[in-house]
Amino acid sequence: MNILLYLEYDGTAFHGYQRQPFVRTVQGELEAALFSLLGEEVTIHGSSRTDAGVHALAYPVSFQTASTIPPAKFALALNPHLPEDLKVLESMAVPEAFHARSSSRGKTYVYRILQRLQPSPLHRNQAYLVRRPLDIPAMEAAAERFLGTHDFSAFKSVGSTDPNPVKDMQGITITQEGDLVDIRITASGFLYNMARIMAGTLVDAGHHRITPEEITTLLKTGKRGKAMVLPPQGLYLEKVYYAPEDLSLD
Amino acid sequence: MNILLYLEYDGTAFHGYQRQPFVRTVQGELEAALFSLLGEEVTIHGSSRTDAGVHALAYPVSFQTASTIPPAKFALALNPHLPEDLKVLESMAVPEAFHARSSSRGKTYVYRILQRLQPSPLHRNQAYLVRRPLDIPAMEAAAERFLGTHDFSAFKSVGSTDPNPVKDMQGITITQEGDLVDIRITASGFLYNMARIMAGTLVDAGHHRITPEEITTLLKTGKRGKAMVLPPQGLYLEKVYYAPEDLSLD
Numbered sequence: 001m002n003i004l005l006y007l008e009y010d011g012t013a014f015h016g017y018q019r020q021p022f023v024r025t026v027q028g029e030l031e032a033a034l035f036s037l038l039g040e041e042v043t044i045h046g047s048s049r050t051d052a053g054v055h056a057l058a059y060p061v062s063f064q065t066a067s068t069i070p071p072a073k074f075a076l077a078l079n080p081h082l083p084e085d086l087k088v089l090e091s092m093a094v095p096e097a098f099h100a101r102s103s104s105r106g107k108t109y110v111y112r113i114l115q116r117l118q119p120s121p122l123h124r125n126q127a128y129l130v131r132r133p134l135d136i137p138a139m140e141a142a143a144e145r146f147l148g149t150h151d152f153s154a155f156k157s158v159g160s161t162d163p164n165p166v167k168d169m170q171g172i173t174i175t176q177e178g179d180l181v182d183i184r185i186t187a188s189g190f191l192y193n194m195a196r197i198m199a200g201t202l203v204d205a206g207h208h209r210i211t212p213e214e215i216t217t218l219l220k221t222g223k224r225g226k227a228m229v230l231p232p233q234g235l236y237l238e239k240v241y242y243a244p245e246d247l248s249l250d
Numbered sequence: 251m252n253i254l255l256y257l258e259y260d261g262t263a264f265h266g267y268q269r270q271p272f273v274r275t276v277q278g279e280l281e282a283a284l285f286s287l288l289g290e291e292v293t294i295h296g297s298s299r300t301d302a303g304v305h306a307l308a309y310p311v312s313f314q315t316a317s318t319i320p321p322a323k324f325a326l327a328l329n330p331h332l333p334e335d336l337k338v339l340e341s342m343a344v345p346e347a348f349h350a351r352s353s354s355r356g357k358t359y360v361y362r363i364l365q366r367l368q369p370s371p372l373h374r375n376q377a378y379l380v381r382r383p384l385d386i387p388a389m390e391a392a393a394e395r396f397l398g399t400h401d402f403s404a405f406k407s408v409g410s411t412d413p414n415p416v417k418d419m420q421g422i423t424i425t426q427e428g429d430l431v432d433i434r435i436t437a438s439g440f441l442y443n444m445a446r447i448m449a450g451t452l453v454d455a456g457h458h459r460i461t462p463e464e465i466t467t468l469l470k471t472g473k474r475g476k477a478m479v480l481p482p483q484g485l486y487l488e489k490v491y492y493a494p495e496d497l498s499l500d
Binding site: 008009010055057075076079084085086087088089090117118119120121122124126 | 258259260305307325326329334335336337338339340367368369370371372374376
């Protein structure tokens, strides 16, 4: 049976998603919980790597199991075996060919900024503090330049394993509520650190340190710009998109 | 010089506001930071006690100091001496007669509920999970019964030190955004655990376990009802009200 789980996690105390020896990872904790529930060594497939400190609101993983637990009951059955900072939101059976990573058609990441003068104890692990006021319309004008199909080589860190730097950027929205500013980026795929470098570029635009024209030039030349890789605690994987036919058992 | 500070804190790792030997408290950490900045033993006056795990969005404290630091600069000067879960948002000079607790005219507390089936890693220390759906209009109808001036003896825990159980309840609003439900309570004062017991009563109303009439009866008889003291992690001190003339130096 092929099972799809959606996970929420607080990335603060994880060394990212991917299993590594000697450190605490999402994959490692989930596989341990599955072993404790099923008595079965299960290898799970995550939808992407996420770095240490990055959060997920609905991170999909899939795995094969011989278990007879009803597919919809995995959330309830697994949660008591999982730590407080990692829980299953939903579970379901999917076709044998489904794979959380290779079936993905696109993803939405949110980068959350706290725009104020003093640091926030309540948001310290869940947003990035920007003290200087942001010009939101300038950020929106800059964001438009990313839309469409481009080679995003200028917006990745060294170490990207994705062989295809061409991505379809479907939407970027910037919403402000009180002193929180959310940058929501939806694309067919993301290169290593791409969401965090794009968010850094948009913060620069909000401070008038880069123009929309310069973003178009970066996309054309593929030359990495000056924008920071913003820190991980502001980043959330919000959604991974699958085609209905890839999920349907009928 | 009499200084007023507004604090934000994440109550998770504090044993409440009030200084106590051998445990970590907000007052203890703030007095240590003031000593480290000023080299002066300062006693601070908080606006109320808050329990372990309770948060504050703008908690006022006042203190006398011989320091010559410009009053508006205390936030910037103190924050490097404070831990990540406690920061100063704003600072100002106030008249000599001002006292964060005794000058208070009223307060607003927010109780935050997460309404969904599975626990949330990202909200685990900052909201209370309620699995059963809440009937919000029923909560609003119940909340109306609290409005006005009443003896709130039925809505306090043993150990209340406030000699006056009569409070003026000025407003209760319930707002829902996604799966978060915020109960916002504004009153002239709060007895021990009053906000958490009122929130528990409103959750019971949302589950049709108490009627508005029964709330009126509790207020009249002063007999403690069946509602839970909801856990501390959902509670936030949002605002303390002062009269403009008590804050004005002119």
